[in-house]
Amino acid sequence: MSRLPEVLAPAGNPAALEAAVLCGADAVYLGAGAFNARRGAENFTLEHLADTVRRCHIRGVRVYLTLNIVVREDEIPQFLADAEAACAAGVDAVIVQDAGAAALLRRCAPSLRLHGSTQMVVHNAEGAKMLEEMGFSRVVLARECSKEEIREIIRSTSLEVETFVHGALCMSVSGQCYMSAVLGQRSGNRGLCAQPCRLPCKAGNSEHALSLKDMSIIG
Template identity: 55%
Template sequence: MSKPIEVLSPAGGWPALEAAVRAGAQAVYLGGPQFGARAGAQNFSREELSEAVRYCHQRGVRVHVTVNTLIKDSELPEALDLVKFLCSISVDAVLVQDMGLLHLIRERAPGLTVHASTQMSLHTPAGVRLLKALGVKRAVLARELSLSEIKEISEGCDIELEGFVHGALCMCVSGQCYLSALLGGRSGNRGQCAQPCRLPFGAPGGTGHDLSLKDLSYINSIGELQKAGVCSAKIEGRMKRPEYVAAATAACRLAADGRPVPEELSSALGAVFSRSGFTDGYINARRGREMFGTRTKEDVTAATEKVLSGLRELYRKERQSVPVDLALSFEGGQITLGASCAGHTVFAAGKLQQNDPIYNSIPKERCISQLQKTGGTPFTARSVTVPEEGVPLPVSELNRLRREALEALLEARGRRKPIPFTDAPLPSPGPFKRPKGPLPIRAVLRDPGQFCPEMRECEA
């Protein structure tokens, strides 16, 4: 049986991070103080990043950090310092666009997992194979691919593939839009896209907003994406509110688990953010006018307080999804509760009260019932082992043992060994020397008919 597809959610700030984790994300992606493709998001300081990684690891959620802008030579020392910090807090992966930074990361932190950002415009088997050869573990595919194109890439290269299943579409191929940089000096490849494609642009017979695409939504096609080779279902939206993150995450979680998404949740997801609905045009290779849409007044007002308050219920409480095994034992006047989970085992201890007549032994069934009360924590009791005869201590003491053991286990799960990082001086690029004579001209043509007569004469 294939491994279940991962649900990967956006976290533009702490409220969205908590919403993602509690709504069922198995991994989150977020940005640090610099070099992320969403500079306008709230993002995380270094201290917040450290706390976010600890919080997620305690709950079994992976953390991917974006370092996915193009980086100037003068910025490389600062970018590497950020990567070094990310190694120190043991993030699960970094997303990278800049090829120079990718080379330096593989050289200095070979143990750090690198994902190729969608900003790399990954839409061919050859491109993905190149990145695999350069040490990349996962490729985040361009949003503009069809199912058959995704399958072709999957069959052409043994590498993890991550695909977007919900969120905004760019008018251009992922990572190739220069419109914002051209019109306002704010480059999308520097994390500063001003989204000019959402402004009025006209074309004959068009809508008046002829560069503005609807958001994509492939939630109901997650199973097909997995069959095509996608291992991670990614939700776009680091600029979105936590209610959106919770709604999209919960819907994807249901779909990834093979369960139907309730109509009420689908409607709430559309209400909290859409651009006149959603499109699946790319994945189904049905490109056309129906893919275009704008953010209307009706779209904005659909996010009523009733809708938002309902979505907040998705992340109001801890998601109890981390299985724990509890074992209660006593010997020599001492009682011990052990808690085990995923290679971690901790203990909480106390004194038996068997010589004090005011305490009656708690029966086995009552002990199990009390220890199963893990509410308020991310744990759920998978198994509980207690002595057949019960234990002679007050219920309050048993509750204390459970509370201390789970707190210690949570703390243990949040600790990870740092990833080794080797400091070294950056090589000097030296002065740029312009080659003498005319520069060579290269062109890629897919059809011989594209050759003009002059080019045919040169070939001859």
């Protein structure tokens, strides 16, 4: 496994993708279809995914497709069809949250690289080893991990280890919060989080007591 750092940027639409590529990202992750955790973003289409991947590969940029929501049983045929489209397009890996969906992909597309989503809440060496045994290539750690915890996980696994350096933190833990689902039937684990924790909620001197600051460890 390469120990060189990879700068990975989100690409929620073609403009963001172009910006990431031009600014020197080594890789991008993006959603296409209905199985990504940012279903409210502009995203991309499976129809044009192959062309998108080709354009990135010409610039030396890897493409990771997000298939990172919990998948219902009745959705499995479409999920596998989307995975087939990802393989045909030549994506470099897919990011998944659902362990059952990952098992299906290992059986149906054994050569497809799997990245364990941050929503799998892997926060220790035991979790990373479990993903390694399941055939994953990379673990995207829980955003709540400390530097010491990240270091210990890296020492304990042969997986590639990815960690966020900037972006929103979840009031609960990414992948474990049900607030949006309970209050508005919009599950974050289905890519539809309404972010109710960002709404005014007074406690003490805070007017937004549930709204965490974005993380920024770029320095």
